Amino acid sequence: MGADKNGNSRSTPMTMIQALRSAMDVMLERDANVVVFGEDVGYFGGVFRCTEGLQQKYGKSRVFDTPISEGGIVGAAVGMGAYGLRPVVEIQFADYFYPASDQIVSEAARLRYRSAGEFIAPITIRMPCGGGIYGGQTHSQSPEALFTHVCGLRTVMPSNPYDAKGLLIASIENDDPVIFLEPKRIYNGPFDGHHDKPMVPWSKHPFSEVPEGYYTVPLESAAVYRPGAAVTVLTYGTMVYVSEAAARESGIDAEIIDLRSLWPLDLETIVNSVKKTGRCVVVHEATRTSGFGAELAALVQEHCFYHLEAPIERVTGWDTPYPHAQEWAYFPGPDRVSAAYRRALET
């Protein structure tokens, strides 16, 4: 599909939404065991349009709507995985995965281990996450640390359409359960934290060129989004663009690493960069205490201690629920990130 006469896949500008839909389209076609379901995912095509047209193309037994029951969605997916299907399920907002916690932590993550490989859970759980959209408390959370702490899960978060499709295909094909977090703030275009400026659509961004057919972006591989020499920035999702804006505005030559796979992660790329720069800033939207940044800081400290010239900085959401009116005081914008770069360079 989508290949020219030389067998190369044609590329088309896509938004994250289109890229994610394309990934599911490709996998529904390639693997008869792939099924897609969740709340409003079928006929309507998803509240974010990520599954638009898929039910019409593949039929209701492959792409379908579910009752509003996150525990039911994930629990049914685990059973289907045990049968031999490859379910790709959606939780409408990451903020609403909590009712499915037991199925994710106690079941999907442990099934291979506890059955010594007799049963597996090759499932992908898509969840729109992150703030910056006036989503308030229950449409803005970044719960990745609740997943990275669970042994047996893979946690993935793309930051652009190209990666979104390639990582989603790789996640669906992977035989381990994958939590696939999609920053909804960048569904339609990159966002650097300057909420007062007009939104730039993906079509203006080079990573919106997405091959129409099958390709993967390997899991456990980070990307150096912006090469630099002064400080290593470990980040993912929307904060990749905020970190880039901070580098531009502060004039600090930051090396921005988009982790892409949060856990298991690409330690080598991280360590090589920090050993080169001697400084490290971790940036995420999620709350600070016991957030994923703490694990990143600990890893850098363990592996790069003798190369560090300054304490590791963390720029994160505050340790509060995600507020509505105070959105931009909460969201870690470019000014806060720039200040952290400067602190890292002061020492």
Added chain:
Amino acid sequence: MSHDEPLRLHIPEPTGRPGQHTDFSYLHLSPAGEVQRPAVDCQPAETSDLAFALIRVLDDDGRALGPWAPQIAPERVRAGMRAMMKTRIFDARMMIAQRQKKISFYMTSLGEEAIGTAHALALEEGDMCFPTYRQESLLMAREVPLVDLICQLLSNERDPLKGRQLPVMYSVRKAGFFSISGNLATQVIQAVGWGMASAIKGDTKIASGWIGDGATAEADFHNALVFAHVYQAPVIINVVNNQWAISTFQAIAGGEGTTFAARGVGSGIASLRVDGNDFLAVYAASRWAAERARSNLGPTLIEWVTYRAGAHSTSDDPSKYRPADDWAHFPLGDPIARLKQHLIGIGAWSEKEHEDTQKQLEAELAAAQKEAESYGSLADGHVHSAASMFEDVYKDMPEHLRRQRQQLGV
């Protein structure tokens, strides 16, 4: 009506506490043979009365009565009898092994042996059961090698689960026995998902999910009913109402003044309430539900009314919360004794055959235990290597686990 009295919180209590007698009248029993048997293609609402009655085949004299008396060859019933006896002997031996500190933990299914054995006979090869920790009778009926099971209990070098799981948390895929989890109720919605998968692929296999009375209070029970109903999944949802969830009487799980079968009808699922100590009724109801599922007629919920005759587990002492002689008074009796009476009555069994079978099974189990113990145990340290602890977390071992394994020096 005056509303001046202060409100009172209602906390259900069992009628029988230690030193007392349980009043079992709350069970709402029906005489053997008296409950109707609807066609397998009936509407769920047509089973409303069945959800509040009790399907029974064997009467007090061991005669098989009424429309649910199954067409089943005596040879198969004899096999069921054997499987029930094997389950009970296995339990008794493993209880002793736990007391001897050969195994760390055990749970018996004393008094509930009919449910898994007769149900297993009603299913077909390839159907998948999603059991709790008290359905080892399914394994006995499916002739799973005893040595494998005992090795799991011993967590030894031959443990198929490599010592990762608490004893009794078996996983036997080839016998259609899904990996047991310690987390209650999770497997029932998974059973529904498995059945949905079978339907998606146009297969002919059905799923059978299991849950106890206490665990029906978990959200996943509700999730399972909703999904099973919405997608008309080919699944049997088995609620084993043994009256007790550890120390908690079934009324605290929501059984007071209603039945667990009634939940199914309320969810639009055909539902039966069955004498769980009546082997023939269990077989007949299971066949009915299996045929319904396999004919694309949708799910069935079955409440099996039985009694947890033994302790909840080897860590439990039931004399602290219920009468010591409770089982002796339970009106549905002992499933083995009742089937024995029936089989002898139809001339398909005898006291001598019973004794011989008992002896033969005991010898078989003793031999299996001896063989299993020859592969070591948790107690003597003959377990899978510490290096194997890091395997199967993921399909391929990630770098951080390789590093941790090296740190352990294995």
